[in-house]
Amino acid sequence: MSLLAVRDLTKRYRRGGKTIAAVDGVSFAIEPGETLALAGPSGSGKSTIARLVLRLIEPDAGSVQFEGDDFLALSGTALRSKRARLQMVFQDPLSAFNPRATVARALDDPLRIHAIASSAERPARIAALLERVGLAADLAPRAIHEISGGQRQRVAIARAIATNPSLIVLDEAVSALDVSVRGQILELLLDLQARERIAYLFISHDLGVVRAIAHRLVLLDTGRIAESGDARAVIDAPQSAIGKALVAAAPRLNRIRP
Amino acid sequence: MSPLSRLLRRPEAVAGAIILALLFAMALFASLLFPGDPQAIAGPALLPPFQDWSLPLGTDRLGRDVLAEVFHGARTSLAVGLAAAAASLLIGAVVGTLAGFAGGLVDEVLMRTTDAFQTVPSFLLALAFVSIVGPSLGIVVAAIALGAWTGPARVARAEVLSIRERDYVAGARVIGMHPLAIAFREVLPNALPPVLALSSVIVAAAILTEAALSFLGLGDPNRVTWGGMIAEGRTVLRTAPFLSIVPGIALVLTVLGVYLAGEGVVETTAVRRSLS
Numbered sequence: 001m002s003l004l005a006v007r008d009l010t011k012r013y014r015r016g017g018k019t020i021a022a023v024d025g026v027s028f029a030i031e032p033g034e035t036l037a038l039a040g041p042s043g044s045g046k047s048t049i050a051r052l053v054l055r056l057i058e059p060d061a062g063s064v065q066f067e068g069d070d071f072l073a074l075s076g077t078a079l080r081s082k083r084a085r086l087q088m089v090f091q092d093p094l095s096a097f098n099p100r101a102t103v104a105r106a107l108d109d110p111l112r113i114h115a116i117a118s119s120a121e122r123p124a125r126i127a128a129l130l131e132r133v134g135l136a137a138d139l140a141p142r143a144i145h146e147i148s149g150g151q152r153q154r155v156a157i158a159r160a161i162a163t164n165p166s167l168i169v170l171d172e173a174v175s176a177l178d179v180s181v182r183g184q185i186l187e188l189l190l191d192l193q194a195r196e197r198i199a200y201l202f203i204s205h206d207l208g209v210v211r212a213i214a215h216r217l218v219l220l221d222t223g224r225i226a227e228s229g230d231a232r233a234v235i236d237a238p239q240s241a242i243g244k245a246l247v248a249a250a251p252r253l254n255r256i257r258p
Numbered sequence: 259m260s261p262l263s264r265l266l267r268r269p270e271a272v273a274g275a276i277i278l279a280l281l282f283a284m285a286l287f288a289s290l291l292f293p294g295d296p297q298a299i300a301g302p303a304l305l306p307p308f309q310d311w312s313l314p315l316g317t318d319r320l321g322r323d324v325l326a327e328v329f330h331g332a333r334t335s336l337a338v339g340l341a342a343a344a345a346s347l348l349i350g351a352v353v354g355t356l357a358g359f360a361g362g363l364v365d366e367v368l369m370r371t372t373d374a375f376q377t378v379p380s381f382l383l384a385l386a387f388v389s390i391v392g393p394s395l396g397i398v399v400a401a402i403a404l405g406a407w408t409g410p411a412r413v414a415r416a417e418v419l420s421i422r423e424r425d426y427v428a429g430a431r432v433i434g435m436h437p438l439a440i441a442f443r444e445v446l447p448n449a450l451p452p453v454l455a456l457s458s459v460i461v462a463a464a465i466l467t468e469a470a471l472s473f474l475g476l477g478d479p480n481r482v483t484w485g486g487m488i489a490e491g492r493t494v495l496r497t498a499p500f501l502s503i504v505p506g507i508a509l510v511l512t513v514l515g516v517y518l519a520g521e522g523v524v525e526t527t528a529v530r531r532s533l534s
């Protein structure tokens with residue numbers, strides 16, 4: 001059984017009297033410990049799919065199965081406790097945190113909400129989480145806005161793994177980082193996956209990054225799946241028009257290696 | 259440059275701060291300098307000011323010490339003004355946050371209620387409330403807050419509407435935070451600055467409303483109030499105008515001081531925010 005199974009997912013928006021389908025009958029599945037990339041041009045519906053899968057918005061049609069549960073049927077407390085298993089990392093690590101937060105508070109929240117550790121144990125847990133993402137434990141008391149972008153994205157990853165999730169949705173999680181930091185974060189993600197068998201839904205418009213991290217790839221075009229398959233096979237020999245266009249527009253493809 | 263030194267470079271803010279400091283000193287030291295009941299008879303009735311230096315501002319119709327009354331009145335004005343403003347900011351922030359964050363029917367109901375309160379002139383609302391429930395300090399505070407929370411509620415709601423779309427609110431949902439915790443722990447504190455910017459106007463208005471209620475005899479009868487003093491003095495306005503003029507000046511200066519100091523604070527913090 002797949003970890004996540006999305007079927008015929010559809011989300012429409014009204015814009016100026018017209019209805020447009022941001023996501024139009026999309027189906028895919030993710031296996032435990034696997035990275036599925038979602039790529040496509042800007043506006044193709046990648047972020048909308050991420051928000052649908054995370055129940056941040058509700059679909060107009062379709063189903064989402066997660067760990068065997070009908071994820072769309074959950075609500076209230078049941079939904080909130082299930083969220084421990086399905087986490088997210090945002091593109092801009094600065095706007096993803098409360099502007100008043102410290103590193104410690106950002107990591108304390110998930111531990112407290114899901115009763116993972118008592119308040120006496122939490123400082124040690126927070127230090128251990130920071131270590132797992134390659135940060136020094138003495139970063140804890142710092143304000144989120146005081147640390148660097150790369151450190152911030154590591155804290156975001158630490159927050160996402162705090163509740164021991166089986167799937168993390170990463171929406172352009174490395175796009176805002178400069179190249180060297182991006183490589184380090186990708187390495188951290190690969191390392192975490194190898195150690196803890198976390199699956200990723202990895203959203204990116206950058207096929208070079210996708211090739212470095214993803215097992216399989218779904219290419220989107222205006223809300224529909226244009227093609228999908230083994231990530232390298234699709235990138236090396238794209239069949240769809242949008243696939244060819246994206247590959248042609250990505251000159252650095254072979255320079256990033258996993 | 260520290261916010262304080264920036265504040266001190268604005269002459270109008272400094273003037274406001276000095277007036278406020280004096281006012282607080284008056285309120286704090288009222289019972290030290292004028293122990294005993296300020297409403298007790300202290301000398302001959304209607305003694306004009308600057309005649310007897312033990313009663314520098316003279317006495318009123320009943321022989322009460324006007325200076326003592328002014329000092330004790332500062333206490334009432336400040337207490338009522340600050341308490342009513344705090345209550346209306348609190349109510350407004352909570353209502354505005356709930357409306358903006360919950361949206362839908364909750365928003366509709368709360369905002370229609372806000373509209374209803376805003377349609378009735380706030381002074382009439384306070385007047386009606388005190389006439390029905392009866393005058394006491396707590397009731398006067400509640401009555402003023404009843405008419406003053408709608409502004410903060412609107413400002414808070416507008417701010418919350420923009421904040422709730424931010425990534426960190428989605429992030430709080432993703433980690434499974436309860437919606438009420440998101441509204442009050444994550445959203446409300448970040449929506450507060452523009453709401454708090456209304457404080458000076460609300461405090462000033464609350465002090466004026468308190469004075470007006472007292473002038474109409476609807477203040478707490480056990481406390482000296484400037485509004486009550488003006489009303490007292492009105493009956494002897496021709497022969498002893500100072501009885502109305504003295505508390506009148508105190509009232510005008512207080513409102514001016516609150517307003518100037520408040521505006522100074524808001525402007526220096528706004529400058530700081532636009533610089534950062």
Ligand SMILES: Nc1ncnc2c1ncn2[C@@H]1O[C@H](COP(=O)(O)OP(=O)(O)O)[C@@H](O)[C@H]1O
Nearest residue numbers: 013014022040041042043044045046047048049
């Ligand atoms: N809240 C919304 N209201 C209206 N249209 C939206 C909304 N969110 C997304 N869209 C539209 O849906 C389409 C897909 O957007 P999005 O999922 O953000 O694309 P991507 O992440 O691939 O760039 C775009 O045309 C976008 O304008």
Ligand SMILES: [Mg+2]
Nearest residue numbers: 046047048172
């Ligand atoms: Mg996007």
